[in-house]
Amino acid sequence: MIRPELLQWKEATDRLLALPVTNDETQREAMIASVESILDEREQLQPRIQPPFSADEEAYGKELVAREPKVAAKLENYLTAIRKDLSASQTKKDSVRSYVNPYSKVARDGTFYDTKQ
Template sequence: MIRNSLMAWRNATELLVRILDMREEDKRDAVIEQMEKLLDERDTLQPSIQAPFTNEEEAFGKELLPLEAALQEKMKLFMNDIRLNITEQQKKKVSVHAYMDPYAQVYRDGTFYDKKN
């Protein structure tokens, strides 16, 4: 018999993997909210998953390992997407500012250059 906490852990992990497949930027806030909720749920389940394990539970745990690896990979990809968007936004902000005030980077030291020779 497999413990309910292990079954709930697997269900939460599978849900996380499915949620992280949504890569659309406009749904990102909802995905993050659901992700946080499921990760919190997994955190509450973790203390109840302690040894000793039955043979059936050990086999079940071995089945969970590839699922956990897939979850970790998808979370890395999700975080990289967020980082890329943040850097893009920062670049846009700098370029818009440079466009709005093109002389902001010109250093004026008070010297006068005579163009006549």
């Protein structure tokens, strides 16, 4: 007999692994909310999974532990996608700013530039 907490943990892990990594900005907020809700659910289940475990639960737990590197890799993919979008957004802001004011980054070292040529 396997405890319901372990079954719920496996279900939450499966849902987390099934979520797609989207590059679409309109779906990103929904993706982040889904990931956060699943991680919160797993966090609430974790304290309720306490020893002693039966032999069936031990085998089931080893299967769940084997899935955790996949979960970590998936979360790293989410983080990488979000960081890439933040970097692209910052680059876009910088290029717009330099287009609006092209002389903002010119070093003003006190030299005189003759503008009457």
